[in-house]
Amino acid sequence: MLARLAHFVRRSIARKLTLTLVGFVAVTTLLGGLFLSRALDRFAVETLEARLASTGRLLHDGARGLLLRRAPPEEVRAWVVQAARPTETRVTLIAPTGRVLGDSEVGVDDLARVENHAGRPEVREALEGRAGRDLRTSATLQAPLLYVALPVHDAGRVIGVLRLALPLSVVMASREAVHRVMLASGLVALAAALAIGLFVARRVTRPIVDMQDIARRMSAGDFTARAPVRSPDEIGTLGRALNAMTARLRGEIQDLQQEQAKATAILDGMVEGVIAVDGRDAILLMNERARTILGLGAARPEGRPFLEIVRNVNLHEILRAVRGAGEAGMSRHELRLAAPTDRRLQVNAVPLRLAGDEVGAVMVLHDVTELRRLEQVRTEFVANVSHELRTPLTAIHGYLETLLGGALEERDNARRFLEIVFRHTERLGRLLDDLTDLSNIELGRVALRLEPVAGDEVGAVMVLHDVTEWRRLEQVRTEFVANVSHELRTPLTSIHGYLETLLGGALEERDNARRFLEIVFRHTERLGRLLDDLTDLSNIELGRVALRLEPVRLDEVVDSVLAIIAPRAESGRVALAADLPAGLPAVSGDRDRLAQILINLVDNAVKYTPEGGRVTVSARPAADGRVEVAVADTGVGIPPADLPRITERFYRVDKARSRELGGTGLGLAIVKHLVLAHAGELAIESTPGRGTTVRVTLPPAAPQ
Template sequence: VPLLYVAVPVRDADRVIGVIRLALPLSAVTASFGELNQMMLAGGVVALAVAFGIGIFVAGRVTRPVVEMQAIARQMSQGQFAVRAPVRSEDELGALGRALNVMVSRLSEQIQNLEAERAKATAILDGMVEGVIAVDGQECILLMNERARATFGVGPRRGEGKPFLEVIRNADLHEIFRSGRTAGGVFRRELRLVHPVDRTLRVTAVPLRLAGVEPGLVLVIDDVTELRRLEHVRTEFIANVSHELRTPLTAIQGYLETLLGGALEEREHARRFVEIAFRHTERLGRLLNDLTDLSNIELGKVSLRLAPLPLRPVVDSVLELVAAKARDGQVTLHAEVSEAIGVQADHDRLVQILINLVDNAVKYTPAGGTVTVRARPTAEGRVEIGVSDTGVGIPRADLPRLTERFYRVDKARSRELGGTGLGLAIVKHLVLAHAGDLAIDSEEGRGTTVRVLLPASGAAADAQMSLPMPSAQV
């Protein structure tokens, strides 16, 4: 039988006094080894299962927050700043989550501040009366405010990011753009725009220098149409005043020189020359008086004392004042005004309005003609006063300009009749000051009718009222 044999000597000091011998069959030893192997295998399996469970637990605790933070970071990159990273511990992952949340809060706050500043800047630019266009170095539009869009007819979804030449097709503006880039400094020029409406624009080009890119240009666009129109009106007004003053002064000077040259000795001619010079001085006086009245009205220096007035006595007094001129011109005056009609007006200014209208009608009505003053109440609580004549009439093309200062349909005849060209302009301003309306109808060869609409008496209480500033249109 195979045995496992072991011998151990027994010593007494340095002398061997015996030997202990043990023997065990190998089958018993082999059986013990099998049991030991089974126990070791079972222990290894248990240890592996415990290690796997511990690994799963640890991995879950570590990797789940990292995955969550990765997803949250992805959402933040997409602009969702309301999300927050979970903080479940005080370890490094918790510190990372807290730092990420603080960063998101600050980033969201900065973006809100930037959006608020951008909205403020946009509101300021859109509220400007000037158009603003910013163009980069590649000639692409960076910004257009609402005024610029309206000026050039650009829609709200067009402009930014597109080529300047594609968005605004105006050769003069592109020429200004190129000249502004070449100048390198502030550059100004005016241009005329005919679409979508006819207007005059003043364009100021200023360099736009942005860090790291080629310089662009900022175009500031002012609409100076009304300013240029007023300058033209002023120039025309000065020219007209100069002409109106020069004409009688030249005549007066000529007749006085003739008198000083010896015509004083001829009494018949001398008297006629003096009478002519006197008539021209009267014309100068009327012109200066009308200019003073018109200036005071436009500056608001004239006050109206509004009160209920019966209209018929005012009309009668005006016709009486003009009667002598009408008789000289063989013109018949008529009044068709009821005693019951009254208006809310300033007495003196109403007389001035009617004298201007009736006097004009008499001047331009030939002998045998008729001038009629009519009045009727309207459904709107106003009174329509009409001055009609059977005169030469006015061409339709001239009607819109009749109330302009110094505008005359027949300049030679107007001066011959002593007109200053300011009467209807004064009438228009006085009527507007009474909260009224003025309308003129005419047909060549058949006569003219001027209609004035004024508030009926009782429409307003007595009031002290200054004339309003007139509109810019003259």
């Protein structure tokens, strides 16, 4: 019941105000009544005390005479009765010993049964020479009495006690009358307080109720209502503030709606799909591109569960992973989406901090299908070019070996072989011409004469799509074509020239003919190495190279590599050294491919280190458990501007020196891709004139 009443009161400010006022009046009336009652009681008792004391002083001399002459009980009885009659009090005369000598309410025969009064509080004080008083129920009369005891003096000594008592029935009657008046007054005050409280509460809360209605309308989106301002007090100030807030909110919401419309238009115009999800896996936002990628149609899925809308396990795992990783959980993934169409998606995901501890996620879906197709085209192009060049080059190489093996002595066969080789070089030349033309066209180096076409006036719609990466890949592909053509053109031109010379008559000069054929043979070997490197790089990029991962001891690989490179180093007077600590952990890798990596790095270091220089191969455990292998030389170094591009295909710092040393320009590109295939890292540091250090970090072998 009390709980219901409390709930009823709490639901209304008017009830609270009314109850507060009524309660205040009730408590004030009660406390005032109690105080007044106690004050009246005290006043009445004090008045009676004064009356009894005055009566006692009037009776003092008569009582002293009775005590001095030791009057008999009958005389004392007659005196106290006579003294009590006009004042309606009870009069008692007491000896110094506490024995009652006479009492107006007790007969002479009953005095013997009255107990000694020496221990009564008022009597005790009177025997000590002071006026005593006490308020208690009489043991004799069984009624509440007010006692006043006065000492009876003679010659400065107390010879007895005169005690007067008055029943409190008179005081009680007066107090009950006062209480009735006070109760009636309190009820009237409560009724008045209730009426005033209701009036004031309604007057005070009416504007608040109006404001409550306005706030409810505002929460529903209606910002046209205004609060009435009826007074200049705090409620009026609150009404004005509410009106100002309503106007400001109306403007801010309009601005927010405009911004939201802009954001929606921007998001829907993006070429990337954007998905935002809250901590309960409900979709907060999904733009049009994301809906298109996922094949969801035009219906907006905001507010619906992510699991219900997006039926892709990989995206769900990305969402859980990035949300569980906290603020540092930014991640990038690439996955294949089979439905509704076959796509390759690059997904960037970051956690989204919401209210409280709730963590959602934002995922950006970038369709890289065309990007990966271009990469595939480029790598397949390498394989196709290598295949097309391999057939005539193999034939040329075979005929040259035949000629150098003795067929040069047979004039007719030698000429016929040279004519066949010449035709193969012409075929290679035509292929390179076609590759060069294709490269020039794609690079925009072919000027076209464009003429205006008449027509109606046409406006335009512009969609800005960042195709930097696509164009970069296309540029890499076309530049690669140009580089391949250029790298093949140089030895092929030389081969073609020597063959023309031989067919033009130099075949008759035995020594020159052999020397020319040996030069042509070396050029074909260089072309073969170039095609081998191109094929190897293409296979690595296409994933056609299967790594046989096993625990590999680097000291064994380094020893075998140094043994292979040692003859070249000795011919160039370059010192080779190995610095591998004992107990070096084994790495996880393909032994042959790791040897290929180190052969490329050490061979490059020897090529570009002058006489008297030094090449050192070292290894050490890294802090994260991996193993770092370093190839350091004291060679010419690499300029800082060339370092970022040093691992690109056909990129050379010193092109003439590289070709002179037989380099293809693909060694470091192969090294980079092989290191990445081993889940390793490649870093190059160099100072021009002081040398270069190439660091390869490899994962450790799994414990056996």
